[in-house]
Amino acid sequence: MSDMNTLVGKVSETNNKTIVTDGAHILNLKNSLERDISKKGVSEIINKSVEVVGNLLDKNIDAGERRGLIFGKIQSGKTNSFTTSLALAADNGYKCFVVLTSDNLWLYQQTISRLKKSLPGISIVGKEEWEHKVNAIKTRLELNGVIFVSTKNNTNLNKLVNILKETGANKYPAIIFDDEADQASLNTNIGKDDEPSRINALINNVRENFKNRTYIQVTATPQSLFLQGLENLYRPEFTILIEPGEGYIGGETFFSDPHYKYLLKEVAEDEIDSLISSKVRSVNKTLPVGLKRAICMFYVAATIKLLKNEGQHFSFLCHVSLKKADHEHIREIIQKYADNMAKTLYQKEERKLNALVTLLENAYNELLPYVDAIPTFDEVVNKLSFFISSTDIQLINTDSKNSSGQPTYDQVYNILIGGTKLGRGVTIERLLTTYYGRQAKKPQLDTVLQHARMYGYRARDLDVSRVFLPHHLAERFQLIYDSETALRDVITNHKDEGLRAIWISKEMKPTRSNVLDPNELGAFAAGKTYFPHKPLFKKSDIEGQTEAINHLLKDFMYKKESTIIPIEFVSTILTHTKTEPTSPGLWNEKRISLALNKLSNEFEECYLVVRTGRRLTRQEDYYANRGLGAVYQSNELKIAGDELPTLFMYRQDGFATDGWDNYNFWIPVFRFPKGNYAIMFNLS
Structure with a gap:
């Protein structure tokens, strides 16, 4: 037996459940997680999963539904939380699971891969396999269980309903995990039509196929969920708060704690307009001052990490617009500037070299007080001169050459430019410098928070990490952090109450209007x-x-x-x-x-x-x-x-x-x- 005792998850004053926490699935996953996470961190994840499983609809009940929410923070490890909950549920007798992912091939494939690595004792079947594995699925449902993984789109959800019926999976008590449940699952016809919107109706159909089911939403931005009516099918009945583990860097560090104010670098309020293609009148496509500073900061920061043997591949993110024409315009001017930098460092023409060295030295001096055992400036310039010509500048949008739209990290310096695809669910590896300028007349709190790709387990890079943005956007992120903190405090202090309030700035909307x-x-x-x-x-x-x-x-x-x-x-x-x-x-x-x-x-x-x-x-x-x-x-x-x-x-x-x-x-x-x-x- 494990040194972990059997835990009792207290669900309510009238319902205690004894939950097995030393079963084969959870012990295997525990060993896997401890390769990357401390034992204390893994123990905390398992304890939260005990809460989740304790809230599941009893599998011995003939019919009914429980609705829950796993509420994490941006890039804080929500996938680990629901995967651990899934493993624990399997050890406690549940055999049928559904995981719904965003309609994004990259994220879908990432989810499939993580589940297969984490849960080798359960059969994971993606949308490509359903038609060819009907008999195998029937057999495995009787053994260790099956996880059906589907993207949230019309074709796949229809196929999912059919395969659930064909294999008899719909006769089993089911646990449905809806990842990023606030993104595509809600009814967008509220106030317009009695009929639910297409994806919402199909997810309703998936749920209704099971007589005994628990529907668990997973997100870091549940504002739209809590603003649904108390009887709405997408309003959670219970909420499990997931706290980040050791090394997490989030809104408090970037936008609240005054000790880290040096992480933010202000750019002029009108600078973003100069990057929007529809607003650029001059044919002279030059880089604005703030973006130039940001790129120089990135090159210096990444080279410092390289020289200190603290990594081989690093990223820069430019997110100022959702329009592809803007992405292309920005790619052109960054490419031109990076090429000129490489040429100047190679040819060493004195006037141009002096100007560039001044910019690089300014970046170096800004980092100097915060980096231990920092290489000399000359070492940084020499190493940069060698690698800069291989800088990879990538567009991450639906026109990307990479069909999945997934960034690659093959070079030392990787510059990513995009909009929507660089938002929700995307983890950018070794992100050192962020240049952010996404504008909206009436921004939505949940959408803007999902843009915070600088958040995550980035403590090892905090010494050289910087965010460049206009002052009003920094204030906006601080307001969002305050709102998120207030919501989590309300849930902590009023855990068993259904009422949730969303604290927002008057200049913002909590979410998109068509789901409320x-x-x-x-x-x-x-x-x-x-x-x-x-x-x-x-x-x-x-x-x-x-x-x-x-x-x-x-x-x-x-x-x-x-x-x-x-x-x-x-x-x-x-x-x-x-x-x-x-x-x-x-x-x-x-x-x-x-x-x-x-x-x-x-x-x-x-x-x-x-x-x-x-x-x-x-x-x-x-x-x-x-x-x-x-x-x-x-x-x-x-x-x-x-x-x-x-x-x-x-x-x-x-x-x-x-x-x-x-x-x-x-x-x-x-x-x-x-x-x-x-x-x-x-x-x-």
Whole structure:
């Protein structure tokens, strides 16, 4: 037996499962993972997989579905997480698995390859093999199980449904892993048509083929999933947070921690426009200053690593547009500049050489304080002179000569230019320098986050890694990091609750609009004020709550000015307020609680304003439809500043002559602090 004990994964207060963690599949995978990951890191991956398997629909139940989410970070090892979950499920008696990948041949082949290396005891069948292995699949389903791997496109999903029926796989309890589930799986006809969009309908069909199934979404950008309605088939019922392992470099390092501010190099705001082919008027195709600095930085950084025997092949990423014409334009001017650099270093014409050496020396001097045992500048230039002429400049788009669109890393210096294909799911090997300038009038949070190819297990290269981008894009990435962190904090602190809120800047959208129902979305906006339009007021409903709030606020009732209190005290007060379920407006105690959870990361204190002796009138007919129209007077909002969150508490006398129940009750009013943000959520 293994030194790992059998673990019990606690699923809920009513459902404990004993999970075998020392089976053949997981032990084999454990040994494989420990070649590249520390034992502690592998143990953490397995523990998360125990959570996943603990949440699966019991295979002994006749019919039903569980919906879950594996929520990782960009390039943090989500594939290892779902592969380990798959191995653990196989050791616990599950035999039928489906893995859905992006409709990208390169990523599909990468997934197939990883699964075959990681799970040699399970039969993995890709889309090319289904028709020829019907009998073999039937046999292997009875033995160690089968993993069906398919891309998410019309032809393959239809074939998948057919092979599941033909082999009888659909009679087995199934686990369906939908990789990058937020990308292509959601219904894009929301608000336009009663019929779901094509890929969404086909994935629904795959799921419905199994009577007993668990559908697990895998992504680092689940914003669109959490903004689905609570009853939506693509809204996760449980979420497993995957934390990166040792050596991971992400948004905190690049865009939040001031100790690493040197990693960012600002380029002029108008520089990106000079690279967009439709905006270039001059026939003189020259490199803008920032891109020139970035390329020189890359050549110096890669050569330093080469001289230190810390690698043989390195990458530069240029991502400024999704248009192929722009990619070609950028390739031409980078190729021209790289050729001129090579010629200058070879011919050593004094004037040109001096200018180039100055640029290279500036890059070297910028890296100098951060690189241990750095080679001399002369050594760098000499080595660069030898290798630079073999620089490989590649276009990574649908016109790529490589049919899969996959980058190659055959040379020391590999410069990659592209757009969409250099986004989601793509790991760029030994990426040292990123030049980013992707523009959008109303950017989408999840899309931009997927552009962060500089994230990943890159600690060994951090000393020479740099990101070149305009200031406003650096700010955008920081806002996205803040939003991602807030969402993960909400899940950590409210793990068993279905409500999720997305914290975003006002200048951004959380995701693409065509996968969201606008009638189900709400948002708390910076500087705005919210209150319950239908507070509970009958003595039988709130007697204990009123007494509790009276006690909490006894020291504040007669203060004319605002008082600064800990923000946690606001949460305590609001646990005693109650609102009718049919109350209109955005006020909801759970939503406010989640918003306070986020605000507490930014603010330690809050203003409190308390007023008593209020006499609002309740008109039966109007109240039944709309509730209270107003609770406060506009001049009262000026009592407290708007730089902090503010809670106004109004105690109503509750006289029967005013339409109430002859009992005091409290109405909370909460104002969000000013700023450039909103907190979005699904109203259901």
